Amino acid sequence: xxxxxxxxxxxxxxxxxxxxxxxxxxxxxxxxxxxxxxxxxxxxxxxxxxxxxxxxxxxxxxxxxxxxxxxxxxxxxxxxxxxxxxxxxxxxxxxx
Amino acid sequence: xxxxxxxxxxxxxxxxxxxxxxxxxxxxxxxxxxxxxxxxxxxxxxxxxxxxxxxxxxxxxxxxxxxxxxxxxxxxxxxxxxxxxxxxxxxxxxxxxxxxxxxxxxxxxxxxxxxxxxxxxxxxxxxxxxxxxxxxxxxxxxxxxxxxxxxxxxxxxxxxxx
Numbered sequence: 001x002x003x004x005x006x007x008x009x010x011x012x013x014x015x016x017x018x019x020x021x022x023x024x025x026x027x028x029x030x031x032x033x034x035x036x037x038x039x040x041x042x043x044x045x046x047x048x049x050x051x052x053x054x055x056x057x058x059x060x061x062x063x064x065x066x067x068x069x070x071x072x073x074x075x076x077x078x079x080x081x082x083x084x085x086x087x088x089x090x091x092x093x094x095x096x
Numbered sequence: 097x098x099x100x101x102x103x104x105x106x107x108x109x110x111x112x113x114x115x116x117x118x119x120x121x122x123x124x125x126x127x128x129x130x131x132x133x134x135x136x137x138x139x140x141x142x143x144x145x146x147x148x149x150x151x152x153x154x155x156x157x158x159x160x161x162x163x164x165x166x167x168x169x170x171x172x173x174x175x176x177x178x179x180x181x182x183x184x185x186x187x188x189x190x191x192x193x194x195x196x197x198x199x200x201x202x203x204x205x206x207x208x209x210x211x212x213x214x215x216x217x218x219x220x221x222x223x224x225x226x227x228x229x230x231x232x233x234x235x236x237x238x239x240x241x242x243x244x245x246x247x248x249x250x251x252x253x254x255x256x257x258x
Contacts, residue, residue, distance in 0.1 A: 014114065039137075
């Protein structure tokens with residue numbers, strides 16, 4: 001139960017960061033916090049005996065997807081920095 | 097008793113890192129806070145007996161993703177050094193986040209995970225799973241990473257603005 005509460009708290013903290021931060025790096029970091037919380041819950045369920053190899057497999061997949069998402073996010077950030085935009089409010093167009 | 101203390105220490109470290117990520121004012125300290133959070137998560141993975149996952153978390157996230165973030169603030173240049181990040185308390189966002197946490201706890205409460213380690217999974221069993229019934233998922237993730245790498249290069253390597 002305590003691990004469940006911890007995981008849900010981490011997801012909520014990450015969500016608060018995504019909603020309130022204006023800087024792109026801070027938003028990406030908050031998304032990583034959410035991912036960490038959710039994968040911790042998967043691992044905790046696996047440790048409790050609920051299909052342990054599958055739980056670890058899910059967590060590994062979440063880890064890989066999170067790394068890919070961070071790479072794409074950082075690439076977008078670098079592209080936006082070249083255009084002089086680093087704040088989420090300044091990104092108003094979806095165009096190359 | 098000892099395992100409970102260890103769990104609480106790791107949980108406190110993880111929570112402290114997560115709170116620091118959303119509250120610190122400077123970019124470099126935000127990255128350090130994220131590193132603390134990720135180390136706490138890796139510690140919790142090891143606590144539950146998943147050593148391979150803990151090491152993979154440290155290699156991939158702390159060693160890779162964190163360095164990517166540092167690269168990002170380096171690319172930003174002088175603007176990122178010691179740059180203050182606007183910080184203001186948003187009651188609406190706090191309400192949404194607290195509501196999400198409450199809904200998740202209530203929805204998952206009937207089958208709570210144990211807070212004490214029951215059993216870990218050996219590396220052999222993990223390898224057998226990843227290269228057995230989980231092979232399609234493993235391969236798809238590999239393709240996803242390759243696509244992400246190519247996409248990142250395509251996004252950053254655009255020559256129009258050079």
